[in-house]
Amino acid sequence: xxxxxKSGPGLVKPSETLSLTCTVSGGSINxxxxxxxxxxxxxxxGLEWIGHIFYSGSSYYNPSLKSRVTISVDTSxxxxxxxxxSVTAADTAVYYCARMPGRYxxxxxxxxxxxxxxxxxxxxxxxx
Amino acid sequence: xxxMTQPPSVSVSPGQTARIxxxxxxxxxxxxxxxxxxxxxxxxxxxxxxxxxxxxxxxRFSGSSSGTTxxxxxxxxxxxxxxxxxxxxxxxxxxxxxxxGGTRLTVL
Numbered sequence: 001x002x003x004x005x006k007s008g009p010g011l012v013k014p015s016e017t018l019s020l021t022c023t024v025s026g027g028s029i030n031x032x033x034x035x036x037x038x039x040x041x042x043x044x045x046g047l048e049w050i051g052h053i054f055y056s057g058s059s060y061y062n063p064s065l066k067s068r069v070t071i072s073v074d075t076s077x078x079x080x081x082x083x084x085x086s087v088t089a090a091d092t093a094v095y096y097c098a099r100m101p102g103r104y105x106x107x108x109x110x111x112x113x114x115x116x117x118x119x120x121x122x123x124x125x126x127x128x
Numbered sequence: 129x130x131x132m133t134q135p136p137s138v139s140v141s142p143g144q145t146a147r148i149x150x151x152x153x154x155x156x157x158x159x160x161x162x163x164x165x166x167x168x169x170x171x172x173x174x175x176x177x178x179x180x181x182x183x184x185x186x187x188r189f190s191g192s193s194s195g196t197t198x199x200x201x202x203x204x205x206x207x208x209x210x211x212x213x214x215x216x217x218x219x220x221x222x223x224x225x226x227x228x229g230g231t232r233l234t235v236l
Contacts, residue, residue, distance in 0.1 A: 105159075110157065111220050113225060114216060116176075
């Protein structure tokens with residue numbers, strides 16, 4: 001059974017960098033059928049895609065966060081990580097990591113990309 | 129980027145049918161995916177590729193898509209279905225992901 005375990009501080013000071021790591025167990029991150037993604041949810045609000053990464057290191061980011069976000073992957077540790085710089089109170093949210101099946105559907109011309117396994121999120125608060 | 133629009137809330141009585149819509153200009157060219165989220169829990173995938181149901185998801189959950197609107201249908205709603213539901217899609221290159229704003233389903 002695939003599991004994603006998120007780790008990192010629950011409190012970050014304004015202007016500093018938020019760093020989270022997601023460790024994958026029960027499956028290899030080194031798999032061309034999947035991307036690995038980060039999603040966040042401010043208290044009482046909806047889901048926001050942050051970005052995702054392929055095992056090769058190719059990464060994609062939400063344009064609204066792109067200038068502050070870096071997602072990296074460490075296949076030797078079966079982990080991927082999120083760094084969000086210059087945080088403010090608006091970055092306070094529950095952060096989730098997730099596995100993303102991704103492929104081009106040649107029959108329809110659609111790109112199939114979604115989240116099938118989610119880690120248990122936890123609140124990251126930005127406060128001094 | 130593109131927007132995906134959902135109604136903020138839908139209410140139904142137990143045993144009735146709930147329909148939650150998701151509108152986006154990109155949907156005629158992309159699949160829709162649906163997630164259920166209960167308070168304090170991570171979202172769970174309930175529909176993928178417009179109409180497919182993952183294993184373990186009850187048959188009362190179904191999906192459809194026509195034109196710019198995707199619809200999640202829950203037939204014979206049960207009290208345990210009370211939750212927030214989100215639609216999601218991606219662009220044609222897999223480099224952008226969008227979520228709808230979410231719909232709170234209330235079982236009266």
